[in-house]
Amino acid sequence: MNEQKSLLIVGCGDIGNGLAEIYLARGWCVQGMRRNTDKLASGITPLAADVRNPQSLAKLAPLRADYVVITLTPAGNGAEGYRAIFEEGLSNLLTAMVEPPRLVLFVSSTGVYAQAKNEWIDEQSATEPSRFSGQSLLCAERAVAATGWPYSNIRFGGIYGTGRLQMLNKVIDGDCAPPEPLHYSNRIHRDDCVGFLSHLIDLVEDQASIANCYIGVDDEPASIQDVQAWLAAELGVVYADNGQPVTRAGSKRCSNKRLRDSGYQMKYPTFRQGFVPVLNEWRKLKV
Numbered sequence: 001m002n003e004q005k006s007l008l009i010v011g012c013g014d015i016g017n018g019l020a021e022i023y024l025a026r027g028w029c030v031q032g033m034r035r036n037t038d039k040l041a042s043g044i045t046p047l048a049a050d051v052r053n054p055q056s057l058a059k060l061a062p063l064r065a066d067y068v069v070i071t072l073t074p075a076g077n078g079a080e081g082y083r084a085i086f087e088e089g090l091s092n093l094l095t096a097m098v099e100p101p102r103l104v105l106f107v108s109s110t111g112v113y114a115q116a117k118n119e120w121i122d123e124q125s126a127t128e129p130s131r132f133s134g135q136s137l138l139c140a141e142r143a144v145a146a147t148g149w150p151y152s153n154i155r156f157g158g159i160y161g162t163g164r165l166q167m168l169n170k171v172i173d174g175d176c177a178p179p180e181p182l183h184y185s186n187r188i189h190r191d192d193c194v195g196f197l198s199h200l201i202d203l204v205e206d207q208a209s210i211a212n213c214y215i216g217v218d219d220e221p222a223s224i225q226d227v228q229a230w231l232a233a234e235l236g237v238v239y240a241d242n243g244q245p246v247t248r249a250g251s252k253r254c255s256n257k258r259l260r261d262s263g264y265q266m267k268y269p270t271f272r273q274g275f276v277p278v279l280n281e282w283r284k285l286k287v
Contacts, residue, residue: 004029007201008065008101009044010051010093011072014163015107017041018194019069023201031065051089057096064099067201070144071107079132086136090143103204104151105197106144108137110186110215112155116250118184123155123213123258145212152200152210157217157254160274161190162281168231174240176228183246185224186217186254189274191267199264214259220270221253227271234279 005028009016012032017040020030024043037046049056051072072090075081111134112127119125129135141153160167170176177183196216203210224246232239260266268274 005067005205006031006065007067007069008033008047008063010034010068010070012040012044013071013073015159015190015193015197016069016071017044018190019197020044022194022198031063033060051093052084054092054096057092060093060096061098063097064101066102067105067204068097068101068103069105069107069197069201072140074133074136079136082133082136086140087143090140094143094147100147100149102150103201103210104144104147104149105200106141106151106153107193107197108141108153108155109134110155110157110217110252110254111249112138112141113252113254114250115252118182118251118253120253120255121215122255123211123215141213150204151212153213154197154200155213155215156193157186157188157215159190159193160187160271160278162277164190165278165282167227168235168278168282170243171228171231171235171239172237174238175243176232176239176241177224177243177246178241179225181245181251183224183251184221184253185227185246185249186221186252187271187274188217189268192216192218192274195267196259196264199262203262210262211258214262215254215256216259217254217256218266218268218270218274219256219260222271230272231275231279234275235282 007023008031010033012034023030030044032040032044033047035050037048072085075084112129114128114130144151229239
């Protein structure tokens with residue numbers, strides 16, 4: 001009789017719940033750790049804990065998970081909120097985990113790159129983040145690598161999808177970015193975040209090797225101006241560029257070649273396919 005496989009999802013939110021559904025359907029034991037376990041999907045074994053509180057993590061010591069997926073969110077939008085989770089909190093978490101897993105997947109961000117001149121970026125590009133968010137995420141990546149466990153850091157671009165209507169609301173309000181400066185953005189649909197994490201777990205299950213780092217974006221870096229103009233046409237609203245230039249992230253074009261070379265097939269290769277279900281959701285809400 002085969003031993004039941006186990007998956008621990010730390011910070012189990014929307015993406016974690018989606019990932020859990022895949023492995024629960026396969027008969028795995030899936031544990032979800034978060035402060036409020038009421039938001040865990042049905043079937044997940046709840047673990048109420050806070051990475052900022054080492055005492056609450058004591059329950060992790062006797063656990064042995066084959067796979068650990070870490071999907072943390074900052075405690076606040078400022079530098080201290082990022083440090084509290086991605087530096088101090090992650091250190092607490094890794095210290096509490098005694099049994100080495102077969103694989104740790106850490107969900108990071110393309111924010112670890114500071115490039116801002118429309119350059120093409122891949123996993124070998126320099127990581128010299130100027131913003132506190134990228135700096136804390138890079139510290140977290142290095143902490144995961146320093147465990148000596150098998151790992152991969154997944155640098156997702158901007159995540160969008162069902163339930164995430166911020167971009168549509170900006171377009172409807174005429175709050176689009178001005179024509180200049182041209183700002184390239186990189187995104188990935190929530191379902192592809194789930195799909196790619198599952199793909200990597202499945203590769204390791206099949207004894208295949210994976211890289212220690214992947215950029216998780218779709219096939220087409222697109223300017224925010226092009227995305228918003230397309231959305232305005234789909235929404236049937238006037239495209240008005242009354243918003244401010246994008247300043248929270250540098251303008252760069254991220255390559256997903258390594259992701260593609262791993263054998264993963266994008267569910268939503270570009271924003272045009274990915275925004276269709278988002279637009280459909282918005283239309284239903286307007287009825």
